[in-house]
Amino acid sequence: MVFTRYSTRKQVNFEELPLAVEQKKSIKKSLSLLIRIAVAILACWILYKEINPDQVAQAFTRLQISTLLFAILCFCIGLCLIGFRWWVFMRAQKIYVPLFLAVKLTFLGQFFTNFMPSAVGGDLVRAWYISKHTDKKLQAAIGVAADRFMGLAGTMILAFSSYMLFMRGEEGVFQVNRKENPLKTFFQEHQIPGYWFLIGGIVLLGIIFLLTKKFDLKSFSKKLKDIIVHLFQQAHKVFIIYIHHPLILLFGLTISIFMQMLIIFSFWLIGRDLDIVAPIQYYFVFFPMMWVIGSLPLSIAGIGILEGGLVILFVQFAGASGDLVAVLALCQRLAWFIGSLPGMVIHLAGAHHHKDSEC
Numbered sequence: 001m002v003f004t005r006y007s008t009r010k011q012v013n014f015e016e017l018p019l020a021v022e023q024k025k026s027i028k029k030s031l032s033l034l035i036r037i038a039v040a041i042l043a044c045w046i047l048y049k050e051i052n053p054d055q056v057a058q059a060f061t062r063l064q065i066s067t068l069l070f071a072i073l074c075f076c077i078g079l080c081l082i083g084f085r086w087w088v089f090m091r092a093q094k095i096y097v098p099l100f101l102a103v104k105l106t107f108l109g110q111f112f113t114n115f116m117p118s119a120v121g122g123d124l125v126r127a128w129y130i131s132k133h134t135d136k137k138l139q140a141a142i143g144v145a146a147d148r149f150m151g152l153a154g155t156m157i158l159a160f161s162s163y164m165l166f167m168r169g170e171e172g173v174f175q176v177n178r179k180e181n182p183l184k185t186f187f188q189e190h191q192i193p194g195y196w197f198l199i200g201g202i203v204l205l206g207i208i209f210l211l212t213k214k215f216d217l218k219s220f221s222k223k224l225k226d227i228i229v230h231l232f233q234q235a236h237k238v239f240i241i242y243i244h245h246p247l248i249l250l251f252g253l254t255i256s257i258f259m260q261m262l263i264i265f266s267f268w269l270i271g272r273d274l275d276i277v278a279p280i281q282y283y284f285v286f287f288p289m290m291w292v293i294g295s296l297p298l299s300i301a302g303i304g305i306l307e308g309g310l311v312i313l314f315v316q317f318a319g320a321s322g323d324l325v326a327v328l329a330l331c332q333r334l335a336w337f338i339g340s341l342p343g344m345v346i347h348l349a350g351a352h353h354h355k356d357s358e359c
Helices: 003-009 016-050 052-059 065-090 099-115 121-133 135-169 171-177 180-188 194-213 218-241 248-274 279-293 305-318 323-339 341-349
Strands: none
Touching: 003 180, 016 099, 016 305, 052 323, 065 099, 065 248, 065 323, 099 121, 099 323, 099 341, 121 135, 135 248, 135 279, 180 218, 248 279, 248 323, 323 341
16 A cells, blocks of 8 residues: 555656756746846937937947057057966966967957856856866866956956045036936936836746746756865865965956956047047046946946946046047947957867866
């Protein structure tokens, strides 16, 4: 009797479980990608509605090609410095790979960040490929995160220190423009019918219902707990390593700030060609600020978010022309795209797969 009762239970096909998990992951990735694409399109549309295309095209004629090439060169130098910083961090973790490999993977990661319309960022690409060149796979991936954190720390320090040194006393600039909120003005000029919010809410609730209905929260929470504990243990080891090498942290921070200042200086030269009315100190505040915001997974490679944010900041706080700032923002994007092309060559040539000897 007991045997009959247990034998009638529903049998679980364990071979189908990995497939179901992969399907759930694929659905979530696709949904995340669609949301980020929608945000990018919306941000670009809002920016396009606020500028004059004819004036933007005319502003491009003022730009010196040599200035744009210099900005591209500075960006490429910056990527080389990032690769060097990352290489130094890995050596502190006793992960010995050639310097040239670190630089190649940095360019490759930047290429994926700028050109691949997916949720896979350049840091994940770097972490994936560097794990093929060392036995300390998880520590190498955590080292990529530490390198990214150092870059963001340098960006925030640069923005904050620039504001405290150059803009803190300029209260008049903020007070004059604080009355006008660009987002409020936009929504006042473009009234959205209320039923669109209702439809959007229903669709969002439906998506949440479908995801939660097919989602095993208990199993997911257990797996997530195990992953977090393991990551914490490995991250703690990496943290202890860096704590015992404060000069390496200081070196990485110095490299980050110098590299970003070089790139911002090149963008200031572009702004000067475009006759943008804004002193250089505004560049050292606004660009790092938008880089931090653009690093958030809000849209594809921050498209639309970075450009629109720069236009809002320069117009509201510096009194610059929105059309000219839009050209400046597009030049930044162009420099990033062209500067990332060596990563495409590395990917097509398969240079990142080569097993270099240890150095």
